[in-house]
Amino acid sequence: MNDVFKRTEQGPAIIEFDGKGTDVMEIGLDNLAKSIRRESGLSGIRSIPAQYWKLYALIIGMVQQQDLNYDEKPIWVQNNSSKAYLTDEDKADGYTQKHAPINRWRFDKIISTVQLPGLVEGDDEGVSDARNAAIGISLNKEGLTIAFGMNVWACTNFNVMGGTLMRSYGQRGEDGMPWDLMQFRLGKWLENTTQLWNIQNEIMSQMKSVTLPTNENIIEEIIGNLYVGALKHAYFKGAEVPFNTYELSDFVQESIRQKNAEDKVANVWDLYNWGTSIMKPGKMDIGAIAENSNMWSDYLIDYFALETPESNLITISE
Numbered sequence: 447m448n449d450v451f452k453r454t455e456q457g458p459a460i461i462e463f464d465g466k467g468t469d470v471m472e473i474g475l476d477n478l479a480k481s482i483r484r485e486s487g488l489s490g491i492r493s494i495p496a497q498y499w500k501l502y503a504l505i506i507g508m509v510q511q512q513d514l515n516y517d518e519k520p521i522w523v524q525n526n527s528s529k530a531y532l533t534d535e536d537k538a539d540g541y542t543q544k545h546a547p548i549n550r551w552r553f554d555k556i557i558s559t560v561q562l563p564g565l566v567e568g569d570d571e572g573v574s575d576a577r578n579a580a581i582g583i584s585l586n587k588e589g590l591t592i593a594f595g596m597n598v599w600a601c602t603n604f605n606v607m608g609g610t611l612m613r614s615y616g617q618r619g620e621d622g623m624p625w626d627l628m629q630f631r632l633g634k635w636l637e638n639t640t641q642l643w644n645i646q647n648e649i650m651s652q653m654k655s656v657t658l659p660t661n662e663n664i665i666e667e668i669i670g671n672l673y674v675g676a677l678k679h680a681y682f683k684g685a686e687v688p689f690n691t692y693e694l695s696d697f698v699q700e701s702i703r704q705k706n707a708e709d710k711v712a713n714v715w716d717l718y719n720w721g722t723s724i725m726k727p728g729k730m731d732i733g734a735i736a737e738n739s740n741m742w743s744d745y746l747i748d749y750f751a752l753e754t755p756e757s758n759l760i761t762i763s764e
Contacts, residue, residue, distance in 0.1 A: 457547060458480060458547045458548050458549050459477055459480075459547070459548045460541075460545065460546065460547055460548070461473075461477070461545075461546065461547075461548050461551060462544065462545045463523070463525060463528055463544055463545075464544045464545070465525035466525060466526075467525060467526050468524055468525070468526065468727075468728060468729065468730065468731055468732070469524070469525040469728055470522040470523065470524050470525070470727040470728045470732060471522065471523055471525070471528075472520045472521065472522055473521050473522070473523050473553070474521070475499055475502060475503075475521060477548050478498065478499050478521060478523075478553065478556070479497075479499040480548045480549050481548055481549065481551045481552060481553055482531065482549070482550070482551060482552035483497055484497065484498075484552070484554070484585075490587060491554060491587050492587065492588050492589050492615060494585070494589050494590050494614060495589075495590070495614050495624075495625035495628075496590070496625065498553075498556050498583070498585045498590070501583060501590060501592075502521075502558065502583055504629070505560055505581055505583065505592075505632070506518070506560065508632060508633060508636050509560060509562070509581075509636060511636075512636045512637065512639075514562055514636065514639065515562065515563050516560050516561060516562055516563075517560070517561040517563055518558075518560055518561075519558060519559045519560070519561060519580075520558065521556060521557075521558040522556065522557050522558065522727045522732060523553040523555065523556050524553075524555040524556075524727070524731070524732050524733070526555075527553065527554040527555035527586075527587070527733070528551065528552070528553045528554070528555075529543050529551070529552060530542070530543045530544065530545075530546035530547075530550040530551045530552075531543075531550055531551075531552060532546060532550055536550060553585075554585070554586070554587055554733075555584075555585060555586050555587070555731070555732050555733040556583075556584065556585040556732070557582070557583070557584040557585075557727060557732040557733075557735060557736075558582075558583050558584075559580045559581065559582050559583070560580060560581045560583070561578055561579075561580045562578070562579040562580055562581070562639065563578055578596070579594070579595070579596060579639065579642075579643055579646070580594075580595060581593070581594055582594075582595060582606065582735075582736050584732060584733060584735065584736050585733065586731075586732075586733025586734065587733065588613075588615040588617070588733075589613060589614035589615035589622065590613070590614040590615075591611065591612065591613050591614075591736045591737065592611070592612045592628065592632060593606040593610060593611040593612075593736040593739075593740070594606070594610040594611075594635055594639075594642050594646075595607065595610065595646065595736075595739070596643075596646040596647070596650065605646075605718070605719070605722055605739055605743075606736050606739040606740045606743070607645075607646055607649045607650075607739075607740065607743040609740065609744075610635070610642055610645070610646070610740075611736060611737070611740050612628050612631060612632070613737075614628065617686075617737065618685075618686060618741075644755075645754075645755050648754065648755045649743065649747070649752075649754050649755070650715055652714075652747075652752045652753065652754055653713065653714040653715035653717075653718055653746065653752065654713050654714070654715040655713070656713055656714040656750050656752065657712060657713050658711060658712060658713060658714070658716075658717065665701055665711065665717065666701075668717075668749065669694065669697060669698060669701065672687055672688070672689055672694055672697075672745075673691065673694055675687035676689060676690050676691045676694060677691065686741065687741070687745075688721065688738045688739075688741040688742035688745055689721070689724070689738070689742075693724055693730060696724050696729070697720075697721065697724060700720060700723075700724075714746055714750055714752070717746065718742065718743060718746055721742050722739050722742065725738055725739055725742075
């Protein structure tokens with residue numbers, strides 16, 4: 447879904463976003479900064495410690511301060527959490543909740559990444575292991591998330607592993623992180639990107655070392671467990687799982703296709719990437735992508751009893 451911007455001589459840009467469900471639209475940072483702020487007191491919405499565009503600019507400034515190479519990727523907003531709030535005069539002018547001036551819109555689910563292309567494959571690795579590091583920045587109805595990951599491509603796989611994720615809100619039994627601590631920890635991450643990168647690579651190596659036996663129905667067993675978990679979460683207040691039942695339908699369809707394909711799921715790393723291939727803007731709720739990628743990694747680490755490294759950078763405090 448592409449955005450449609452029109453600019454008049456008299457007023458701000460006009461944005462049109464007539465999508466469905468989890469459809470996404472690209473939006474420029476300048477236009478995003480002109481949209482309605484997320485404030486406390488909004489129905490069904492938690493307040494946030496900083497507006498998304500302010501957080502994005504802060505991250506760019508920190509990356510520049512560390513003299514890291516970086517590449518800004520598109521910012522996406524989601525249809526079912528984007529809406530224009532109109533006055534009677536706006537309505538009289540013919541504007542609607544899906545076609546209105548940018549300063550009437552509020553976007554409650556946003557995602558983007560800042561790629562760090564200086565962190566790539568090692569000298570002893572082949573082309574098939576080529577990957578990239580990135581910082582993922584997302585907003586949902588609960589608050590803000592910052593993640594450091596490997597191949598964190600918003601349009602392909604969003605791989606966040608090793609607990610390198612911070613939230614402004616509580617989740618999975620953990621409290622939300624205070625804004626000052628979030629900024630402090632992010633600064634430590636960027637000062638020590640090599641250490642975080644090594645953690646991500648070690649987790650990848652551990653996953654690659656576990657081969658999936660061809661004569662056992664491990665994938666079917668995992669899918670079954672995830673389905674039960676998704677139903678418990680949806681109907682019985684059970685623990686959160688990486689996928690809902692709709693997303694697991696895509697997972698099963700891919701499983702059927704894989705059985706007839708030459709490119710088999712040979713190890714846990716393949717299985718992890720297979721799962722994260724579903725976690726894309728337009729296909730999964732963008733407000734949950736970073737969290738679910740991390741949860742999916744944790745699920746597989748526990749299921750296969752992998753030994754993974756830890757870093758005090760993940761839990762560092764002032």
